[in-house]
Amino acid sequence: MIDVAHLAGVSVKTVSRVVNHTPTVDAALTERVLEAIRELGFRRNDVAANLRSGRNTSTIGLVIEDLSNTFYSTIAAAVFEVSHRFNTQLITASSEETTSLEEEIVLDLCQRRVDGLIIVPTGNDQSYLQPEIDMGLPVVFVDRPPAGLNVDSVLIDNRKGARAAVEQLLSEGHRKIAVMVDSLHIYTMRERLIGAEEALCAAEVPPEDHIFEAWPHEPSDAAGVVAHLFDSPSPPTAVFCGNNRILMGAVAELVRRGEKTRVAGFDDFEFAGLLPHPVTVVGYDTPALGTLAAELLFRRIHGETLPPKHELLPTYLAERGIPPARRYG
């Protein structure tokens, strides 16, 4: 910057003004400075600019479970879109469902002085963030609520969605319904299980007909569970899957066996319409999760002080999968 000032024959401050588009600079000088900048290939060091001005770093952090998962990458894309609207860069990180990594990454982001944080929590305690929040760091939680912290969150109405799906199965006369969920360490899985249970209880299905199968983390695990269920003497007549990966694994196995079981599952996705088996899915507006969280975050970053908000997004039921008549072969 000093070099630029020399070459243009002005002071550093004038260069600074030109770089920052301060309106009160003589046009002739501006031109000379711009010329010098071009000649020297100068580019303002934002790190230094930020340090002195003490302003925002124009950077936010997004900590999610797994960037390669469609659900989270859709959220990331939505957050990026809002972030870009506010001229802010987005640092993304995967916590890989590991508590220690979550804390490590979050604290690193704090040291880099991000303007705010959007987090899908993995651990069962986020109180390590309390000091930062007290010092004014805006934080919004997405998909799962924080533990030990009272801050903004944007969640899906998992319970009502799961309940609606199971009620649909019950209304069609099914009584033996297998409910398959991923690890109950995950908030959304617990909620969906509760929703399903609510529906079963309300319909007075006897407890011995409630079939819960937990922990099929990979689609192939779900396939194994389905195989086990349908090899049993009295298999279920309907299956409710706690997420899209379980749904895919279950459908794969049911199709392999030629079972024409009634299937429902949480998560609507682009591919659902092509599933080789009819399914009822619980859908919701995934990008909205990210958009709402980011907009909430930027309101906080811009100084708005309202009590913590807790958004709960609604779900819908939809029919997906190829109708049997239309299938190849």
Added chain:
Amino acid sequence: MIDVAHLAGVSVKTVSRVVNHTPTVDAALTERVLEAIRELGFRRNDVAANLRSGRNTSTIGLVIEDLSNTFYSTIAAAVFEVSHRFNTQLITASSEETTSLEEEIVLDLCQRRVDGLIIVPTGNDQSYLQPEIDMGLPVVFVDRPPAGLNVDSVLIDNRKGARAAVEQLLSEGHRKIAVMVDSLHIYTMRERLIGAEEALCAAEVPPEDHIFEAWPHEPSDAAGVVAHLFDSPSPPTAVFCGNNRILMGAVAELVRRGEKTRVAGFDDFEFAGLLPHPVTVVGYDTPALGTLAAELLFRRIHGETLPPKHELLPTYLAERGIPPARRYG
């Protein structure tokens, strides 16, 4: 930091040493400093630390087309993994297939003094990066080569992959093969089209039987193209789709019409195994694209100076989709 030094009764320099884990600090002093840090809730400002030390910012940038696309988010996850191994944060940004946005984002990242850049180029000219590269900024291109720049790139062997798929269709006796690709502005689509054409020419398929259909950007567009093709007096007996989205749209329409056409397509994906129609897919190791690019980038960041490397990842052919006999209904 000054406050911490005061409270601990030491100099700022000693605090700095403790924070940076310098081994030559008295244990008793270290303890006092750590105590003061805890009491004051101090956290080192990485922005300032970086400014003075002039070292790396421990930040790299990843500019891709669309974060919500499975292909790119898989790359992003792989890049993150490597990046985390090197204690580096990852700034991700979507260029949304817009030339101007790409340049804007990239230049912003340069101003923030990222240590390196991984880019899926969107525009047809990246020479705007030449000054930065000359000043030592490591840059690696992924999935598409740069234009106007001679730097590292990691690509898929699109041409050979497409050629292999079309050769497979030809070997089964198909002569009227429809080749459907997305916009030819995209490098990968041009390459895949060329690969397909090579196969058709080598098999001496008369030019009037080469059917090219370009620009179905959304799956529904692909469905429309398929509808058009099969409503014609002499429809193709086989279809080759330039990417997974086109494949999905084409399969949807073929299934809807009950056509039992032979289908092949570029891209292998988790869901391909559940497609309600047999397909031959051209697959490749997507995470490897990101991993290789990131590892190459970090070698450059760590000072290795080798001539620009151009990696070309191999493809494979695989059979996907549900076998007809196993299908529901």
Added chain:
DNA sequence: GTGAAAGCGCTAACAC
């Protein structure tokens, strides 16, 4: 082993 002073690249405050 520890501290004092200088300075990274820039901008805020104020003088001209």
Added chain:
DNA sequence: GTGTTAGCGCTTTCAC
């Protein structure tokens, strides 16, 4: 409208 000076929070240099 423009230049000068000080200083953001830290680390480097070098003396102790």
